[in-house]
Amino acid sequence: MKEVYSEAIPKYQQIAIEVATRIMNGTLSEGDKISGRSSIASQFSVSPETARRAFCILADLEIVSPEKGSGTRVLSKEKAVVFLSQFANQKNLESIKADIFQCIERQIRETTQMNGLLSDLITATEHYRSMNPLAPYSIPISKSCRFLGKTIQDIQLWQNTGATLVAIRRDNKLLLSPGPYASLTENDTIYFITQDLSDKKVNDYLCGD
Secondary structure, three states: OOOOOOOOOOHHHHHHHHHHHHHHOOOOOOOOEEOOHHHHHHHHOOOHHHHHHHHHHHHHOOOEEEEOOOEEEEOOHHHHHHHHHHHHHHHHHHHHHHHHHHHHHHHHHHHHHHHHHHHHHHHHHHHHHHHOOOOOEEEEOOOOOOOOOOEHHHHOHHHHHOOEEEEEEEOOEEEEOOOOOOEOOOOOEEEEEOOOOOOHHHHHHHHOO
């Protein structure tokens, strides 16, 4: 049964591979005369020129030997095996490269999709903030905060940022409307509202240099 090859492989190469396969598996033996190009062309439904190119490959690799006036004879089974092995390795490399390109294309698509989703999220968040100006922002207090241990009165958050502190979460407890003597500790989360529709000014003030 004739092996079916990828359409990406030129027809003349497919013919050369098929003839080499017949030599390797013993269907054609060293010294056997191979059908003329016209017969091969008919078998594979190709032009005589395509068949000629296939036999040129095999002749260049010394798998067959053209004999003027008497067709072509099988010359070397060993070299047919080498040719098929090299082809298999090349095909494997091409398959790996194709897989890599598919991965790259998939990553590009996923990155593009992610960028679109992030853009949609930003737009939706801005819309939500504009429709709900009293929805609080939150910022976790880390050890980089320059006001650790300072009281709300010392921090003067509203005077410096225009933000109003509405709550502090500490150890899974929520302190609403903390008074001026409440202090900030590491791992707190503060909640505040601001007219800037952004938490950047507060974050910069608390954690900036």
